Amino acid sequence: MEQVIQMQKIRKFYNQGENRLEVLKGISLEVLEGEYLAILGPSGSGKSTLMNIIGCMDRFQEGEYWLTESFVNKMNDAQLTILRNQQIGFIFQKYHLIQKYTVLQNTMIPLLIRGMSRKEAESLSMEKLELLGMKERADHKPNELSGGQQQRTAIARALVGSPKLLLADEPTGALDRSTGEEVLRLFQQLNEMGNTIVMITHDLHVAKSAKRIVKIIDGELFEGDEADVALA
C-alpha cells in the first residue's frame, strides 16, 4: 500500500518572549492509501494545528513531512498552494461554501483553479453532485440549502479534483445528530470506494465511525490504547 501521509517527529512551537509554547511535540504519523483515520482530541490539544499542517496551510519548525510523493518541507507557498489543489480535498466544519456562487459553481472551483475549461469542470462536478444526491440542487445558492445539503456540496467540492487525501475538520460539528450520522455513513461509503480519509474531531462517537483512531493530547499523538495509558 502506498503511503499518503508520512510524518516524522513534527514539532511546532511559538516563541512568546522568553517562553516557548510547544503546540506539537514531535508527531509521527503514517497514513496509507485507502485508510480512514480519525484524529481525536479535545480543544487545545493541538489538533487544529496538526490538521493545518497536514493540509499544507501551516508550517512547522522540525521534522519531515511527505504528502504522497511530495516533500512538504522543501516547498514554497506557491508550491504548497498547488499541492493543496491537487492532492487534498478539504471538508470544513462550517462548510466554507462561497455564498454568491451556486452549488455547481462552488463544486467547480478546484477544477477551474487547475485551469480546466468550464464545460469540462461542469460535467465532472455534476457527476460528483449526482453521487452525493445534490444534482437537483445544482443551481441553488448555499443559503437555500439545509446544513446537511451544504456539507454534501462541500464534500462534492472536495471529491471533484480526485485528491489523494480527503481532510475533514469536524465535518459533523455544525449538523444535528441524524444529519451528522448521514454524513458519517457517506464518509464510510467514500472510504469503501477507495478514498483515503483523515478526519479531525473531538467527539469519540464520531471518531468511532473511522477504521482507525489516533488521539492527540497536549501535542502528542497516541495510537489506540496508548492514550488511556498515558492519561492514567
Next chain:
Amino acid sequence: MTKQKLSMGQMRIGEIMHLVWINIMESKFKVFLTSLGVIVGSATIILVIAVGHGGEVEVQNEYKTLNAGSINVAASTEAQMQDQMMGGFGGGFPGGGMPGGTPGGANGNRSGGTRRSGGSGGFGGFGGMGGGGTGGKAVTLTESDEQDIASLVSGLSSVSIYTTGTSSVDGGDLTEETDETVAGVGSEYQEMCNLDLLEGEFITDEDNEDKSKVAVIGYTLAQTIFGSAYSAYGDSVSIEGKKYEIVGVLNEMGSVSSGTSPDDSIFVPYQTAAKYIYGKSADPQIMAIASDVNSVSDKITEIKAVLMENHSNVKENAFNVTDAGSTLESATSSAKTLSMLLMIVAAIVFIVGGIGIMNVMFVSVKERTQEIGILKALGSSKRVILLQFLLEATFISVFGGLLGVLSGFALIPLVRLSGMTVEPVAASAVYSMIFAVGTGTIFGFYPAWKAAALMPIEALTQE
C-alpha cells in the same frame, strides 16, 4: 520516492472573469455605489474639457476677422489709458475689424452685451469717448502720418487710416433716425480686416478720391434697416441727413470681443466721412499690417518713432499702439488658464473618487476574507486572487467611466442653457476613460494585494 512534479495549468483568464462577473452581478447596488465617484469624475472631465474648449473656440471666433500681424495706432486720451488698465485685452483695438475705442460705446455694448466679453466691449467704447472731442487729446493723427509710416517703416504690407464714430442713420424700414456706427475707411481696409462681401463691392480708391457718397453695410444692420441683407444692396441710407448709395453688403462676420462688429456697422470712404460726417471732431486711427508676424514689436517701436518725429512736443504715451497678436495671445491664454483650472478640479474629483473606490475595496476585502481563505485553501494562487480583485476594481471603473462619459455628454446641452459656450471634444471620452480605469486600478490595487497576501488559515478562521 521521487519528487513529484508540481506543475499545473493556471486558472483560465476567462474563468476568472466569469467569477468576477458573478461577484459583480451578485452585488449590483454596491458596485453602483462604488462607481459613483468614477461616474462623477468622468462626467466632470467631459464637461470641463467641453467648457475649456468652448472658451477657446469662442476666442477664435471673436478674433477670426483679426489679422495676426495687425497694429493699431490711436491718439491717447487719459480715458483711453485708463481703459488700457481696466479693460484688459481688446480695449481700443480693432477687434474684428472695428475699433474698440470708438464713440460707438453704446453700440459696442449692444453687440457685446449678450456675450461673455460684453464687459470689455463696453470698456472699449468708454475709452473711445475722447474721440468725440471731449477728452484732453494731445494729438490728432493725419493722412501724412499714414503716408510717413507707409514710406518710412519697412516690412508693413499695408497701412490705412480710418475713422469711426456714431452717426444718425435713417432710411429703409426705419421709422425714425437711429445712431449707428459709421466708419470712414480706405479700400485696403477690407483686406486688412478680412471682410467678405455678400453682394456688391467694397469702398474703392476712386470713391475715396471723389469723396463719393457710397456705403457698404454690415449684415445685421442691413437686416435691421431693410428687412433682409439682399434688399439693402442698391438701396440707399441717409447718414447725418445725406443720402448714400449702398454699393456692397458684408457677409455675416459674427460677433467680436471688443468694439463693434462689422455686422452692425456702415462703411463709407474715409474722405467722405472726414468731409461730411465727422469733420473736426474726427479722431482718425491708423492700422498697419506687419508682413512678418514676429516683427510686430519692432514695427511698433518704429511706428512710434515716426509719429514722435511728426508730432513734436508730445510725450510718447500720446500714442496708443496695440497689436492683434498680443491681444489674441492674452485672450487665448486666459481661455487656456481657465481650461487648466478646470482640469485641476477634475483631477481632484478623480482622486476623491479613487479614494472612494479604495475604501469600498477595503471593506469588500474585509467582508470577503473568508471567501479569500476558501479560495486559498482550495489552491488559488496569490496571482489569481490579486487578478480577481483587480479585475473587479477595473470593471467597476470601466462601468463608472462609461456611465460618466455618457452622462457628461448628456449634460452638455444643459450647461449650454447657462449661456456658456460648450464644445464637446471626442478625445475627452478617451481621457476620461483612461483616468477612470487608471484611478480604479491604482486605488483598487492595494486592497487587492492585501487580500492576496492573507494566509489561508488566518483568512478562514476570521468571521
